[in-house]
Amino acid sequence: MRNLVSAISGGLFGLGLLISGMTDTAKVQGWLDLFGQWDPTLAFVLGGAILPMLLAWRIAARRKVSAAGDAFPALPEPLIDGRLLTGSILFGAGWALAGFCPGPAIASVTWGGLGGVVFLIAMIGGMLLSTAVGKRRLAAA
Amino acid sequence: MSLSSIPSDWIFGLAGGLLIGLSAAILLLGNARILGASGILGSIVEGSEPDAATERLWFLGALIGVPGIAVLIFGASETNVSGDLPLLVLAGVLVGLGTRLANGCTSGHGVCGMSRFSWRSIVSTLVYLAAGFVVMFVARHILGVL
Known part of the structure; x- marks a missing residue:
């Protein structure tokens, strides 16, 4: 059952990313080009995504x-650190x-x-690098 | 302002956004999991949280498969991804490393965290947006590389 829920969620997430334009890197870069030809579409994407989650x-x-039957994840401590x-x-x-964030790059x-x-392979490499950084910090502490 | 004067991109953006939010709501209320793309992929490749690996692989399989099939049926969708491979390697490493250090990306912090008014998520989202605006300005309008 958990696997089915995960698969339904992943599939809808992918369709949402595709329909919204998040998989179009030119569109995403247009959103980030605040001081040029700014494209406000992503504000609608983010706003639309936040509504069901509220x-x-x-x-x-x-x-x-x-x-x-599982407890919901607790709200994290409001710790704003360097990491x-x-x-x-x-x-x-x-x-x-x-112009890619993780979800659209995978989808x-x-x-x-x-x-x-x-991009996806490099992103996975960056993720593995983060564990190396974490281990070095632990070793130093 | 008539309905037809609203750019269709905005309507598709809103519709796709609602689907993204719905998918996150299903994962939360069904499995008590936060939908964070970087966390789901990251925990798989790092081998952390092995108990959740199977359900996360189902999530990733559908995330790749369902839009992939949609594109096959309804025709090509352009990613307009850069042809500059070294630039993509740099960007990919920054996104992978950055999202794992920050414990979240656009979905985890931007959608799931902001909607529960998590301070960490609000700060992270404001900072990665600001960094994105600045880097885009410098790269496109000063260096002219994008």
Whole structure:
């Protein structure tokens, strides 16, 4: 059952990314080009995506457990540290340079050609690099 | 302002956005999981949280398969991805490293975190947006490389 829910969610997520234009890197870069030919479409995407989740979090607060019977994830401590800020800056920079964030890069890999595959492999490499950074920090501490 | 004067891209953006939100709501209310693309892929490739690996592979399989089939049926969708492979490698490493350090990306922080008013997610989203605006300005309008 958990696997079916995951698959339905993943499929709808992919369709949403495709329909909204998030898999079109030129469109995403147009959104980030605030000081040029700015394309506001992504504001509609983000706004549209937040609406069902506002409702979902309210339902979650009332029901306490999911349909599968698990407790909902707790709200993280409001810890704003260097790791969060550095990571966000690096992510924003890469997002602008390629026009891909993780979801659309995964979703479009079957039709994005060589460039899409290269980006996805490099992104996985960057993820593995983050664990190396984490381990070095642990070793230093 | 008549309905037909609204750019169709905005309507598709809103419709696709609602689907994205619906998919995140299903994962939350069904499995008590936060839909974060970088976290789902990252935990698989890093081998962390092995208990959740199977359901995450189902998620990733459908995330690749369903829009892939839609594109096959309804015709090509352009990604307009750059032909500059070294640039894509740099961008990919930055996105992979950055989203894992920040514990989230556009879906996890931008959609799921902001909608529950998580401070970490609001700060992360404002910072990656600001970084994106600045890097786009410098790369496109000063260096002329994008």
